[in-house]
Amino acid sequence: MQIHFIAIGGSAMHNLALALEHKGYVVTGSDDVIFEPSKSRLEQKNLLPLEFGWFPEKIHDELDAVILGMHAKPDNPELLKAQQLGLKIYSYPEFLFEQSKHKTRVVIGGSHGKTTITSMILHVLDYNDINVDYMVGAQLEGFDRMVHLTEENDFIVLEGDEYLSSPIDRRPKFHLYQPNIALLSGIAWDHINVFPTYENYVEQFRIFVDSIVKGGSITYNEEDSEVKNVVEATENPIRKFPYITPKYRVEEGVTLLDTPEGEMPIEVFGKHNLNNLAGAKWICQQMGVDEADFYEAVASFVGASKRLEKIAESSNKVAYKDFAHSPSKVRATTMAVKEQYPQRKLIACLELHTYSSLNLDFLKEYDGALDSADEALVFYSPEAIKIKRLQEVSSAQIEKAFNKQGVNVFTDANTFKEYLFSQEFDETALLLMSSGNYGGLDFGKLKSHFQ
Template sequence: MRVHFIAIGGSAMHNLAIALHKKGFAVSGSDDHIFEPSASRLAKYGLLPEHEGWYPEKITTELDAVILGMHARVDNPELLKAQELGVTIYSYPDYIYEQSKNKLRVVIGGSHGKTSITSMILHVLQHEDMKFDYLVGAQLDGFETMVGLSDDAPLIVIEGDEYLASPIDRRPKFHIYKADIGVISGIAWDHINVFPTFKSYTDQFKIFIETIQPGGSLIYCEADEVLKQTVAETATDAKVYPYNLPQFTIENGVTNIVFENNIYPLQVFGEHNLLNIQAAQNVCAQLNISAERFYTAISSFKGAARRLELLGKTETANIYKDFAHSPSKLKATIHAVKAQFTGRKLIAAIELHTFSSLKKDFLAEYSGTMTEADIAIVFIDKRTFEQKNMEPYSEEVVKSAFSRQDLIFFNEPKILLKYLEDINITNANLLLMSSGNFGGVDLVMLKNNLLKL
């Protein structure tokens, strides 16, 4: 098979390219910008394009398929050439389905927790020595790539994003996979550039439920009232399995799950992670893994990259990095750290970086999300407004939206870094949350300076 990737440098795209290369496909690709770690990882397998840019001459009738990334535009010259020649064009979720249509498909959806739940399931399946394919949105310990495809695995576990499939396919990705086992972790309005109303967003989850295959299962978090109502309003023949918090204790900074008088200590914490664990446990039960075996395996799960990732610690301080950026993720992550370390001060910094989080009309959704932080910091790199061609707004607008007048606001990385370097972290935790990179601030160096490492 000969496949060509338009926008090969994307996070999911380059991982799919590597997975197909390892499967024996002839893979080529193009992109106008390829950043790290995509560039190094593509180069390792001889897949890095020799030159950046778009080259229509790469598109010929000898190709079996073109895989189109979301980063490309509808007028991309390679896409236009493929359409002109009649070459078969797939989005990457389309191609994942094409590679897995004869497998049992487990699809993890939801506004938050998708990566963690998927990672937990993969960890347990690997612990059980089961064969499986996968697509996950983070780099995991023990997995070389974020996509794994084979001919002989009987099942695939897919992180099912609700964002659009490609520039020419406006369906949410998780509609395309046709789940046999579908999971929804929760619903909290996101991607407002595509779903401008809350109803238009929640409707996508109803459609996802309707795509679950005959005889399939729906696993959902009944602690989420919006989700609970959405499930109740949606007609489905799927078997429905609601989940909620398990019994747990917190002792000496360690969270333990209590099940049938056995105690299972965890390396992750927070009620959101406990709910994620229960989602994963319900999936694994469908795959004939007992609860006892599941909880034994999950005890060694260390978390996915950038999901409450511990950068460093001393006896009196921890520094965490987290991907949280939406209001629900921000609130849950702050609550998790505060509840785990009740005697410590919490310094929480969030970078607003995505289009949705920066949209002035959406900003009020953040009201009260940082209430539990002792010191609340919001950072918006002023260059981000310029890059996204958005009108900047004032510090007072941010404080009002977050309903917190003592909130500290920064819009320049150097000033943010100077403030963080001067904080007293004794008997305190620092939580750094962003889907970006805080304007290029070196978090490892910051951690070393604060912890005197």
Template sequence: MKVHFISIGGSVMHQLAIALKNKGYQVTGTDDEIFEPARTNLIDNGLLPASMGWNPDMITADLDAVILGMHAKADNPELLKASSLGLKIYSFPEYIYQESITKTRVVVGGSHGKTTTTSMIMHVLRQRELQFDYLVGARLEGFDQSVKVTEAPVIVCEGDEYPASVLEKRPKFHFLFPHIAIITGIAWDHINVFPTFEIYLEQFRIYIDKIEKGGILIYNESDTQLKALVESHRRSDIRYQPYGVPQHKIEEGVTEVTIEGATAALKVFGDHNLLNLHAAWYACKELGVDPEQFVAAISNFTGAAKRLELLGSGPSVNIYRDFAHAPSKVKATIEAVKQQYPQRTLFAVLELHTYSSLNEAFMSEYKGAMDQADHGVVFYSKHALEIKRMPDLPENKVVEGFAKPGLKVFHDKAQLWEWLQAQDYAHASLLLMSSGNYDGLDMAGLAAKITGK
């Protein structure tokens, strides 16, 4: 197979390129900019383009497939030539499906918890030494890459609802056709793509329609929006498996879970992680894992990167970093930390960084999200607004939207840094939530200073 990537430097695109090279395919690719860690990964695998920019001469009639990344525009010269030659052009998920037609496909969809649930399934299958391919959106301990494509009989995929490519505007998870489908929950997001909640909701109805005949839908029945959708959109040719928070207890900051009579202490915590775990269990059960095997494996799962990741700890303080940015994710993450350490003061610091979270019209969606925090802080960079070509976000609209008494709002990183260093973290939890990097602030250094390590 001879495959060419347009926008090979994408965070997941370059991982697929490496996976296909490892499979023995002839792989080429181009991009107009490539950043770390993609650059080093491509160099290490001999796939870094000789020069930056687009090169239509690389588009030849003998290519078996052209894979188009989200970064490429509709007038990309390589794309135009590939179209003129009548070559097969795939978005990332369309190509993943081509590589997995003969496999059992497990797809994890939902507005939140996708990465963690996918990672949990992968972790258990690996612990059981079962052969499987995968596609996940974050670094996971024990896995060298975030994409693997081999001759394995199973593939586990994180199913994103964001558009597949510049040519294919439908969500990525519409192209994966699962046998085992999961929906973790539904909360409006990506308002730049789905301007109304009903349009967003429709994507999940379509996802349910894409489940292979005879397949199963595993869904979070504690999510009222999701439960209502499933109950109003039933299929007679698939099975349904609802789930909720499983049986568990918390003692001295440690959560112990019980699944069908099998019990073990966990290294992760919070109702949202327990929900993710329960969804992962039902998927693993479909793949032949029994309760004792599942619980034994999941007991040493430490989480995906930036999902309640412990940055530092001391005798009476823990500092966590989390990817949370959407309202439902922020609320769940804050509640998880407060539930685990109810006697500690909780400092919750959220960076608004995505198109949705920086949109004034979206602020009301955050109402109540930070209620469980003792000290709530929201930071957003004027630079982020400029890069996204978005209008200014008035501070008072943020305060009104969150409706959190005493909420502090910063858009100057120096002021945020000064505030963070001035707080008393004795008997406290510090939760740093962002899909960005706080405009370059050294949060790992802050954690080291607080803990003295």
């Protein structure tokens, strides 16, 4: 099989390219820019384009398929050539479905928690020597790639993202997988550039539940009222397995999970992660893992990359970074760190970086999201607002949106960094939440403050 990737450098796309190379396919690709770590990982397997840009001559009749990434535009010259030649063009999720048509497809969906739940499942399966195909949105400890595809494995575990499939396929990715076993963790409005109303966003999850193969199953977070409504309303003849947050307690910075064998210390923490764990357990049991084997395995799960990742610690101070940026994730993550370190001052930093978080109409969704923090710092770049061609947002409007007394809003990266590095971190928990990097924050320098 000869496969060409248009926009090979993306996080998801380059991992799929690596997976197909590992499977023995002939892989080529193009992109106009490729950042690390994609660049080095592609180079290591001789998949890095010799020069950046789009080259229609790379598209020819010998190709079995072209995979089109979201980074490309509808008028991409390579795409136009592929269409002209009548080649088979797949979006990323379409190709994953094509590779898994004859497998049992396990799809983890939800506005939040899906990466962590998928990662937990893969960790437990790996611990128990159960081989599966997979696609997950974060790098996992002990796994070479974020995508793994074979001919022989019976199961494939897929993180089900609700974002669009490709520039020419405006369907959410998770609508294309047709799961046999599905999970829905939560629904909280996001991606407002694509789903302009809350109702429109919720509708995507209804379609997802209705896309489950007849006779399949949906495992769902019963504590989320919107999830409960969506699942209970479906007329799809599927089995329904609700789950709730299990009992747990925190003692001296250690989370103890209540299990049939007694209390068990675990590495992850926070109510939202314990809720994720309950969902992962249900899915693993449906995949043949005994409850006792699940608990034994999950005890050593330390989390997915960039999800409540501990970056520094000494005797009386600790620092975490987290990918959280949507209101529901920010609220849950901030609460989790405060619950884990109740005696310490919690400094919570949030970068407003995405289209949704910088949208004036959406900002009100952040009301109360940082309430668990003792000190809240919010950073955003007015330049990012201009680049995204959004209506100008003022510091006063952001302060009002968070509705928290004393929230500090920064619009200059250097001023934010100077303030952060001037802090005394003794008896403190620092939480950095962003899908960006705070205008170039030096994490190495920050770590030195926690020695």
